[in-house]
Amino acid sequence: MTREILAPLSPEEVIDQAKSYFTSPASGYSGSVVEQGDGFVRFDTFRGHLAISATREGDSTRVRCSTLRYHPSIGKFLSSLSTEMPAPEA
Structure with a gap:
């Protein structure tokens, strides 16, 4: 599942x-950071892997969360970022 x-x-x-x-x-989806670099971080959780990337796009930052399974904590996190507008589906 990917959300942006x-x-x-x-x-x-x-x-x-x-x-x-x-x-x-x-968070309900807590884990350990297993890899990080410029604009991304990857976690291992008991539910699997979670990857988050952040890329500058004009005056905003495109945030992408990818995981195998949906979990409400991902939506809660994205909402906490004071979303400007939903990104179009890729």
Whole structure:
């Protein structure tokens, strides 16, 4: 499952918030950071893998979350980024 949004944050802010959110047991989808680089972070969770990328696009940042299974915590995280508008389906 892949979900995308445009957010009014920098890619660095998105990745920092993702690491804070998805390593917290309160998220309901918590895991460990297993890989990260410029504009992306990947987590291992008990539900599988979660990858988040953040790429500058004009005045916004395109945020993409990819995982094998849907989990409501992903939508909650994306909503927390103060979404400007939904990105078109790829």
